[in-house]
Amino acid sequence: MSTLVLACEVxxxxxxxxxxxxxxxxxxxxxGLHVAPDRLRAAIAAELERPREVDRIVLGFGLCGNAxxxxxxxxxxxxxxxxxxxxxxxxxAPPPPxxxxxxxxxxxxxxxxxxxxxxxxxxxxxxxxxxxxxxxxLRVLSTMLGxxxxxLFIRTDHxxxxxxxxxxxxxAAWVGLPLDTVDxxxxxxEALVNGPWDAARFVHVARGVPVSPEAFTxxxxxxxxxxxPP
Amino acid sequence: xxxxxxxQAVLTELADAVVALDEARAVDAAHEALNxxxxxxxxxxxxxxxxMSRAGQLFEEQEYFVPELLVASDALYAGLxxxxxxxxxxxxxxxxxxxxxxxxxDTHDVGKNLVRIILQTxxxxxxxxxxxxxxxxxxxxxxEVGADVIALSTLMTTTMxxxxxxxxxxxxxxxxxxxxxxxxGSPLSKAYxxxxxxxxxxxxxIGAADLVKRxxxxxxxxxx
Numbered sequence: 512m513s514t515l516v517l518a519c520e521v522x523x524x525x526x527x528x529x530x531x532x533x534x535x536x537x538x539x540x541x542x543g544l545h546v547a548p549d550r551l552r553a554a555i556a557a558e559l560e561r562p563r564e565v566d567r568i569v570l571g572f573g574l575c576g577n578a579x580x581x582x583x584x585x586x587x588x589x590x591x592x593x594x595x596x597x598x599x600x601x602x603x604a605p606p607p608p609x610x611x612x613x614x615x616x617x618x619x620x621x622x623x624x625x626x627x628x629x630x631x632x633x634x635x636x637x638x639x640x641x642x643x644x645x646x647x648x649l650r651v652l653s654t655m656l657g658x659x660x661x662x663l664f665i666r667t668d669h670x671x672x673x674x675x676x677x678x679x680x681x682x683a684a685w686v687g688l689p690l691d692t693v694d695x696x697x698x699x700x701e702a703l704v705n706g707p708w709d710a711a712r713f714v715h716v717a718r719g720v721p722v723s724p725e726a727f728t729x730x731x732x733x734x735x736x737x738x739x740p741p
Numbered sequence: 742x743x744x745x746x747x748x749q750a751v752l753t754e755l756a757d758a759v760v761a762l763d764e765a766r767a768v769d770a771a772h773e774a775l776n777x778x779x780x781x782x783x784x785x786x787x788x789x790x791x792x793m794s795r796a797g798q799l800f801e802e803q804e805y806f807v808p809e810l811l812v813a814s815d816a817l818y819a820g821l822x823x824x825x826x827x828x829x830x831x832x833x834x835x836x837x838x839x840x841x842x843x844x845x846x847d848t849h850d851v852g853k854n855l856v857r858i859i860l861q862t863x864x865x866x867x868x869x870x871x872x873x874x875x876x877x878x879x880x881x882x883x884x885e886v887g888a889d890v891i892a893l894s895t896l897m898t899t900t901m902x903x904x905x906x907x908x909x910x911x912x913x914x915x916x917x918x919x920x921x922x923x924x925x926g927s928p929l930s931k932a933y934x935x936x937x938x939x940x941x942x943x944x945x946x947i948g949a950a951d952l953v954k955r956x957x958x959x960x961x962x963x964x965x
């Protein structure tokens with residue numbers, strides 16, 4: 512049984528470090544797409560429509576601002592982590608029932624991927640400095656972070672983790688917010704690549720069936736359907 | 742140049758200053774508008790707001806991103822500060838009252854703030870409740886100020902449900918017919934707005950202000 516993992520580049524480095532006994536191929540989409548769910552939806556749909564010789568496609572995306580709502584996979588069944596965004600994937604476990612991307616309200620989560628990707632807080636600030644000068648860019652950054660009281664950097668096995676953590680420290684210092692760190696876990700991402708794709712952690716969608724956002728807001732686990740692994 | 746073409750040139754300059762993200766240029770253009778006897782109300786509507794609308798279009802086309810929109814709104818505000826004191830008293834009628842905020846559980850307020858700024862620029866009386874606002878605060882504030890429209894914003898799929906909760910609370914308090922409810926935010930759609938029984942949805946800030954205007958004109962506020 513072969514698997515394609517179609518994922519956001521935010522988890523690229525972590526995913527590429529996971530070994531697999533079965534054939535697994537990877538495709539990644541730009542993080543820049545996360546700011547526009549309609550564009551991300553179109554990009555995922557276009558990838559899914561490409562004919563591929565795989566038995567299943569596992570998405571390295573969550574609901575991501577409803578970007579995957581309505582998406583169909585015409586050639587292979589889909590398996591999707593039951594998460595709203597990538598934070599639980601990096602942290603290693605699904606969020607507690609009812610919890611959102613901000614498990615702790617006012618916490619801005621970062622990771623190696625979040626410091627390197629397109630259209631992230633860090634890359635936007637650097638672009639802003641070049642365009643508007645340091646003073647105005649800093650004011651813009653502070654405005655964008657108005658609702659936050661701290662950063663939390665999730666430590667993973669990203670190869671440039673230490674460097675990116677230092678960048679995160681600089682970002683935090685610019686706006687005068689504390690930076691805390693937490694150790695992530697590979698558990699969820701390992702399951703994403705190798706299974707088991709249990710229904711508590713993964714949504715299973717048959718070939719050609721549109722992804723329903725309601726599946727991500729259920730707080731109880733659902734019975735495993737035909738697409739689940741034996 | 743004729744007087745009319747001079748005035749048109751000033752309006753274009755006001756719009757261009759906002760698109761160019763240039764506060765100082767917007768202030769200069771606003772003074773120029775007053776010097777050329779351009780009606781300040783027209784200078785705002787057909788100058789500054791046209792520029793903001795073009796900045797919004799550039800955002801849609803991914804030429805501009807959130808920092809650009811924030812700096813464009815600085816230029817808009819700067820021009821507004823020069824022009825607003827010169828608007829004739831009879832043009833200062835408040836077209837309507839809006840209670841706006843980010844729903845409970847969410848703290849992303851950049852989009853909501855842009856909507857507030859554009860509504861204020863268009864003369865609306867805006868009561869901004871900020872972020873992480875529980876349904877009851879929206880309802881209580883709308884009753885207190887006699888609002889026409891309650892505008893709800895969120896960026897997160899997990900907190901969209903609190904828009905539904907706010908509409909339900911209005912119904913529970915027998916107030917649903919008294920206020921128009923509009924929703925916005927990147928995970929939302931017209932279909933979602935319809936499903937929760939909202940009166941309107943907009944996918945961007947300029948559209949939200951037009952929507953409020955339309956709703957208020959359609960259903961003039963009843964004195965309470």
